[in-house]
Amino acid sequence: MLDLALVGGKAVTPIGVLDADIGVEDGRIAIMAVAGALPSARQTLDVSHQLVMPGAIDIHFHCRAPAHPNRGDFATETRAAAAGGVTTVFEMPISKPGCATPEIFRARRALGEANVYVNFGLYGAPGTLQRENVMGMAEEGAIAYKIFMHAAPPFRADEFLGLCLPNEADFYAALRLVKETGRRCTVHAENNNLLEYHIAQLSAQGRMDARAHVDSRPPVVEGLAIAQALTVAEDLRQPVHIAHLSSAAGLSIIRRYQQAGAPVTTETCPHYLLFTEADMDRCGPYAKISPPLRSQADIDALWQGVVDGSITSVTTDHSPFTVEEKERARHDIWSAPSGAPGIEELVPFMMSEALRGRMSIETAVDLISANGARLFDLYPQKGALVAGADADITVYDPRPVVRVDRTKLFTKARDCDCLYDGREMQGQVTTTIVNGKIVFREGQIVGARGDGRFVRPLTRIEAQVEAEATV
Numbered sequence: 001m002l003d004l005a006l007v008g009g010k011a012v013t014p015i016g017v018l019d020a021d022i023g024v025e026d027g028r029i030a031i032m033a034v035a036g037a038l039p040s041a042r043q044t045l046d047v048s049h050q051l052v053m054p055g056a057i058d059i060h061f062h063c064r065a066p067a068h069p070n071r072g073d074f075a076t077e078t079r080a081a082a083a084g085g086v087t088t089v090f091e092m093p094i095s096k097p098g099c100a101t102p103e104i105f106r107a108r109r110a111l112g113e114a115n116v117y118v119n120f121g122l123y124g125a126p127g128t129l130q131r132e133n134v135m136g137m138a139e140e141g142a143i144a145y146k147i148f149m150h151a152a153p154p155f156r157a158d159e160f161l162g163l164c165l166p167n168e169a170d171f172y173a174a175l176r177l178v179k180e181t182g183r184r185c186t187v188h189a190e191n192n193n194l195l196e197y198h199i200a201q202l203s204a205q206g207r208m209d210a211r212a213h214v215d216s217r218p219p220v221v222e223g224l225a226i227a228q229a230l231t232v233a234e235d236l237r238q239p240v241h242i243a244h245l246s247s248a249a250g251l252s253i254i255r256r257y258q259q260a261g262a263p264v265t266t267e268t269c270p271h272y273l274l275f276t277e278a279d280m281d282r283c284g285p286y287a288k289i290s291p292p293l294r295s296q297a298d299i300d301a302l303w304q305g306v307v308d309g310s311i312t313s314v315t316t317d318h319s320p321f322t323v324e325e326k327e328r329a330r331h332d333i334w335s336a337p338s339g340a341p342g343i344e345e346l347v348p349f350m351m352s353e354a355l356r357g358r359m360s361i362e363t364a365v366d367l368i369s370a371n372g373a374r375l376f377d378l379y380p381q382k383g384a385l386v387a388g389a390d391a392d393i394t395v396y397d398p399r400p401v402v403r404v405d406r407t408k409l410f411t412k413a414r415d416c417d418c419l420y421d422g423r424e425m426q427g428q429v430t431t432t433i434v435n436g437k438i439v440f441r442e443g444q445i446v447g448a449r450g451d452g453r454f455v456r457p458l459t460r461i462e463a464q465v466e467a468e469a470t471v
């Protein structure tokens with residue numbers, strides 16, 4: 001007997017959107033069948049008129065636990081993920097202490113396993129430049145590595161320990177170490193010298209307004225860092241993934257390297273596809289994100305990259321802070337931490353854009369789920385609705401028009417969500433299933449701490465065997 005049956009829905013599968021019923025058993029998709037052909041189940045959900053898709057995989061997420069529990073922790077922020085239809089998050093290594101040694105990695109894994117409502121992978125930071133640290137985290141199951149090319153933000157040095165490598169030689173050395181692990185390296189690409197130069201100039205002019213943040217990080221700050229990272233990636237033949245791409249200039253550089261065959265991929269975020277620097281006037285420090293919000297021309301270029309495949313993932317860069325931390329910077333933008341929440345908007349935003357005709361439903365699902373799974377060696381165990389895959393499933397009702405109401409969000413940083421508050425989305429997540437268990441249903445969290453599991457990359461060979469087994 002099946003544990004759970006989803007009947008009547010439209011399943012978004014690797015071969016297209018199909019009328020298919022889905023049977024779940026022991027945490028996996030046991031069977032996909034034509035309507036009415038499933039064996040009996042202990043629980044049946046009627047998902048008629050709804051889209052049934054592989055759960056979203058957010059490959060760029062921050063809860064930062066155990067640092068700053070007032071901002072959010074593994075429990076609060078993965079509840080938000082569940083409510084947003086995200087079934088796996090990759091937690092970045094910013095924490096206190098930064099996730100840069102196998103010991104810290106193990107402790108973070110244990111903390112996550114005890115508290116998460118959805119699955120999670122952990123990034124490691126190679127910035128200690130110690131071989132045993134970098135290799136050790138791969139053995140512990142690091143999903144990938146993360147390097148920041150800028151220095152630690154002035155008042156957050158403790159959280160960024162081992163993460164920031166503004167020096168080119170250090171960056172090179174770190175990437176060479178990551179290559180030994182066989183894992184991918186994700187890079188936050190902003191050039192430190194150019195950034196500090198602009199901040200110094202603007203500060204000397206007395207600028208402290210919200211738009212000064214944008215002016216301090218023009219596209220060339222991103223572009224220069226990307227060019228450096230990709231030149232090193234090409235030289236070392238080490239795959240690099242450029243995080244949260246924000247500019248047309250950056251995209252153009254990435255395309256040039258991609259056309260030359262360099263091992264480079266990139267992602268962008270909904271906020272770079274939706275908001276401009278004008279939103280700094282509306283939201284002030286709540287819209288302070290790095291890289292910054294930019295122009296409509298940048299938005300148009302990024303959409304083109306998303307649709308033509310040069311950008312393969314859309315991620316949240318979900319970054320909870322407290323209202324106090326943001327308000328402190330109301331009249332001095334330099335003192336605000338960078339980042340905004342977004343884990344609950346990823347799926348509704350991308351599905352809205354697909355339903356309104358920007359791209360196909362299948363492309364949207366590739367961008368928020370399948371491609372991330374492929375890139376980080378989880379596919380097709382995750383990221384695909386196929387028999388044998390993990391039963392990480394999101395059910396999306398495309399019919400209602402729903403206005404984002406930040407007071408109803410699950411993230412602890414809900415009051416920092418100025419950007420999306422009030423925005424209309426086409427459709428909503430109605431059910432989120434993690435490892436075969438319903439964790440979110442009709443507006444309520446029904447899962448528990450520990451329902452999520454630690455996720456580590458399948459090796460390439462395992463991924464191949466798994467792929468053959470499910471054909």
Ligand SMILES: [Zn+2]
Nearest residue numbers: 060062092317
């Ligand atoms: Zn980030």
